Amino acid sequence: MTVEVSIPFLFERYIKNKKMIESEAGTLSEILGSIVLKYPGIKNKIFSDGNSLKSNINIFINNKIIEDKSNLNIKVKDRDKILLLVTIAGG
């Protein structure tokens, strides 16, 4: 029972230059928690001080956006794909 988590480009250095990480299925909160445990360097890149997702992190399950990032208790099913996308706004 695994899910795929990808974090294109920006944070690959914190996950040993991997394009994608596999994790046990569970809630979003559990999955992100297990990634932070395995790759502690990424914690302050995706979470703010209060352990909520940073506002510049967009999270998608199977390429569909999760609008309410304050609720990470969403169940992620086996073989689902999670994507974390950092907002870029410069021009």
Add this chain to the structure above:
Amino acid sequence: MEFNKNKTLDNRYSRQVLFNYIGQKGQRSLSKSKITIIGCGGLGSVLANNFVRAGIGFLTIIDKDFLELNNLQRQMLFEEEDIGKSKAVLAKEKLIKINSDVKIEIFQDEINNKNINKYISNPDIIIDGTDNLKTRYIINDYSLVKKIPFIFGAVAASYGMVYTSIPDKKRPCLRCIFAENEFAETEALTSKNAGILNTIVNVVASIQTTEALKILTDNLIFLTKGLIYIDLWDLSLEIINIKKNDKCICSK
């Protein structure tokens, strides 16, 4: 040598006309096209240069800023002697010298919900040259209402994103990619907090231009369907097929 416009017009676009997917027909379409660029900084100045050289018919540029020294590293239309002057005014002066056939209209202002209708007069495409999320949401929502394609572009550090939003029932809009929240603006990556390579500005603006050329020359089947995400330092490119959000305003 004196420039004789009448003698050189056919020759002017000859290399572009030779390109298989443009041809004479595509070039004629370009010469009638109307483009609006919102923001004339890094992306906007490259975009304007590209479109004017490609021979579009009508260009509107909207920008309220004045040129600063730190802009010269990446804002390709401008020079040292231009510092302190209006970017919109400067852009028009320089672009007319590049191609005097293009009709250019400028507005020295910042787009908001109240004035967007006044400044955008039914263009074929709206192109993003802005540097903030707030203006992009305003443009996105306007493009949905008016059913005008909107080509989003953004850059920071060596990273860039491009997304072509065509208002229809299938394709997601910008809000399906970046949901609006009150703090996103301050934490989003920009040249102010992450620095910027001038090369990524050129790459992203050139991809935006190419996407627009596909629309203007009726080559819609070649439009990139997903969000283009680039790291130029690593020379990596991904196309992410974000799905439409059923709860988004673009789904209503």
